[in-house]
Amino acid sequence: MRKRLMCVLAASLVLAGAGPAWAGAVPEGTATVPVVAPDSPNLAGLGQLGLTILSTAKVDATQIDPGSVTLKGGGIGIARWIGGQPLTVVTDANSDGRADLRLFFDKQAMRDAGVLSAATTELSVSGLLPDGRTITGSDKVTPNVVLEIKFQENLGVRANNLSAVQGLLRRHDAVQLDPLLPEQTLAAISGAAVAGAPDMASWYHLTLPAKANVDKVLADLTASPEVAYAYPAPEAAPPPATPDFTSMQGYFRPAAQGIDADFSRRDSRARGTGMRVVDLEYNWNPFHEDIGLTWASDLGGTQFPRYTGFNDEHGTAVFGEVVARDNGFGVTGGVPNAAMFGISPIQRLSSGGTSYRPAASLTFLSTILTRGDTVLIEQQTVGPNGGTRYVPLEWIQSVFDAFRVLTNLGVVVVETGANGGENLDAAIFQGRFNRSVRDSGAIIVGAGTSTTPHSRLSFSSYGSRVDVQGWGQNITTTGSNGNLQGGTDPANINIRYTRSFGGTSGAGPIVTSAVVAIQSYLRATGRSPMTASQMSSLLKSTGTPQGGDTSQRIGPLPNLRAALTAVA
Numbered sequence: 353m354r355k356r357l358m359c360v361l362a363a364s365l366v367l368a369g370a371g372p373a374w375a376g377a378v379p380e381g382t383a384t385v386p387v388v389a390p391d392s393p394n395l396a397g398l399g400q401l402g403l404t405i406l407s408t409a410k411v412d413a414t415q416i417d418p419g420s421v422t423l424k425g426g427g428i429g430i431a432r433w434i435g436g437q438p439l440t441v442v443t444d445a446n447s448d449g450r451a452d453l454r455l456f457f458d459k460q461a462m463r464d465a466g467v468l469s470a471a472t473t474e475l476s477v478s479g480l481l482p483d484g485r486t487i488t489g490s491d492k493v494t495p496n497v498v499l500e501i502k503f504q505e506n507l508g509v510r511a512n513n514l515s516a517v518q519g520l521l522r523r524h525d526a527v528q529l530d531p532l533l534p535e536q537t538l539a540a541i542s543g544a545a546v547a548g549a550p551d552m553a554s555w556y557h558l559t560l561p562a563k564a565n566v567d568k569v570l571a572d573l574t575a576s577p578e579v580a581y582a583y584p585a586p587e588a589a590p591p592p593a594t595p596d597f598t599s600m601q602g603y604f605r606p607a608a609q610g611i612d613a614d615f616s617r618r619d620s621r622a623r624g625t626g627m628r629v630v631d632l633e634y635n636w637n638p639f640h641e642d643i644g645l646t647w648a649s650d651l652g653g654t655q656f657p658r659y660t661g662f663n664d665e666h667g668t669a670v671f672g673e674v675v676a677r678d679n680g681f682g683v684t685g686g687v688p689n690a691a692m693f694g695i696s697p698i699q700r701l702s703s704g705g706t707s708y709r710p711a712a713s714l715t716f717l718s719t720i721l722t723r724g725d726t727v728l729i730e731q732q733t734v735g736p737n738g739g740t741r742y743v744p745l746e747w748i749q750s751v752f753d754a755f756r757v758l759t760n761l762g763v764v765v766v767e768t769g770a771n772g773g774e775n776l777d778a779a780i781f782q783g784r785f786n787r788s789v790r791d792s793g794a795i796i797v798g799a800g801t802s803t804t805p806h807s808r809l810s811f812s813s814y815g816s817r818v819d820v821q822g823w824g825q826n827i828t829t830t831g832s833n834g835n836l837q838g839g840t841d842p843a844n845i846n847i848r849y850t851r852s853f854g855g856t857s858g859a860g861p862i863v864t865s866a867v868v869a870i871q872s873y874l875r876a877t878g879r880s881p882m883t884a885s886q887m888s889s890l891l892k893s894t895g896t897p898q899g900g901d902t903s904q905r906i907g908p909l910p911n912l913r914a915a916l917t918a919v920a
């Protein structure tokens with residue numbers, strides 16, 4: 353038995369050394385990155401060409417400053433939306449688990465600068481990483497000219513009958529003529545055709561040699577009796593840019609409305625630089641355009657696999673409240689410079705199966721975290737009343753012990769209070785939420801209304817043990833149900849936002865933001881981080897008091913301006 357335990361400990365130590373991504377030397381110089389350009393860029397027409405910079409083990413392409421990227425040979429910068437925002441999309445283009453950066457360049461600007469012509473054989477980009485490294489990469493291309501063309505319907509031009517246009521195709525050295533629609537679709541619509549409807553079978557894409565003079569060819573085609581329409585084949589426009597939703601994040605406005613992260617974020621010392629936050633969470637999407645992380649954010653690795661039976665949108669919403677990037681679009685987290693990680697409560701067993709063991713995940717965290725770090729518990733558990741009468745996770749004694757281990761290390765644990773509507777002072781809880789009986793050290797968070805005077809929401813746990821509250825409704829953040837942008841279409845997973853995240857799950861990250869902002873400020877001013885108990889006292893003494901029925905206690909809403917002023 354003892355021998356087995358030693359093995360497990362050894363394995364944990366190895367993981368602790370190899371896992372976290374926050375250590376590591378800063379490389380210098382130039383890095384080469386793989387670039388994917390369109391195989392055959394179309395020399396005809398307007399619009400943008402998309403180039404994708406793929407991330408590697410050494411380069412996170414999403415960290416490249418889009419404003420620094422240029423196309424070699426012409427000094428062409430990235431295309432911009434009206435308003436100046438660069439045309440970029442963050443997506444895992446090659447499905448290798450690393451988010452990649454897709455950049456768009458204006459074709460007209462490329463042609464004017466000579467970067468895109470019949471003689472072009474390669475497109476090369478260079479740009480800068482935040483650490484000062486230059487990245488370069490290139491891809492081979494074979495430009496051509498592609499037009500969208502409709503022949504006169506009365507000619508009956510079909511894929512198997514091009515006789516009426518053979519002369520015209522020969523005259524222009526046509527390389528290829530593809531029907532716009534496959535035969536199967538054409539057959540299906542002809543069956544349902546309404547008299548007078550356009551004949552879609554007469555539409556084609558016509559490929560001409562790269563050296564073709566586009567203006568001259570188009571003039572000739574348009575004047576030809578066989579042709580109804582001819583113009584450059586359209587380019588795919590990138591999806592519209594995400595607007596700035598930060599004005600909808602009322603939970604970060606000054607007290608009494610919110611916790612006043614507006615105030616703390618104006619101070620570079622309170623923005624979370626160098627601070628670590630770990631979310632106990634089933635799953636999350638690190639590749640969201642406004643989160644910009646990778647699976648390096650997963651501290652659990654194979655030992656604590658993420659649970660994919662639920663969707664990842666809960667975790668994505670939580671991450672956004674805390675660390676969404678301050679980049680002019682989407683939302684901004686309360687401590688946008690903090691390093692955020694997640695860990696699953698599911699443990700892989702040596703037998704090969706898995707088991708729900710949050711205490712194991714949390715104890716594993718105690719092997720990597722240190723004083724000043726913060727852990728957010730986004731899990732609840734069934735209480736003594738059963739059903740959905742959920743209670744804080746520390747109801748489970750092994751979890752309580754794991755919290756004690758973390759608290760003793762100087763890690764602040766922020767625990768969501770659960771959505772079971774329970775009175776934690778009731779006799780059935782046997783004093784387990786009475787600090788004079790047992791105290792995990794965790795800061796328990798209840799859910800209050802988004803409007804003043806911040807009264808308890810009916811689903812929120814309450815009682816003397818609940819320390820502070822956050823908004824439990826109307827939270828604008830990344831991910832979740834997509835009712836602000838993106839909807840539920842799986843294709844929009846990286847651009848999805850909600851205006852209605854909530855529950856104690858939504859309240860916990862608000863309080864976590866306050867905790868990390870204060871710890872960040874203390875560290876940046878050369879002082880020791882606060883213990884959980886000191887932090888809890890500070891947030892309570894400086895917060896906006898609870899309104900409504902205060903006999904059902906969920907505590908005050910933190911006020912960062914007052915808290916930071918108190919420790920300044």
Ligand SMILES: [Ca+2]
Pocket residue numbers: 406407443444445446447448449450451452
């Ligand atoms: Ca990738």
Ligand SMILES: [Ca+2]
Pocket residue numbers: 642676677678679680681682683684
């Ligand atoms: Ca943002």
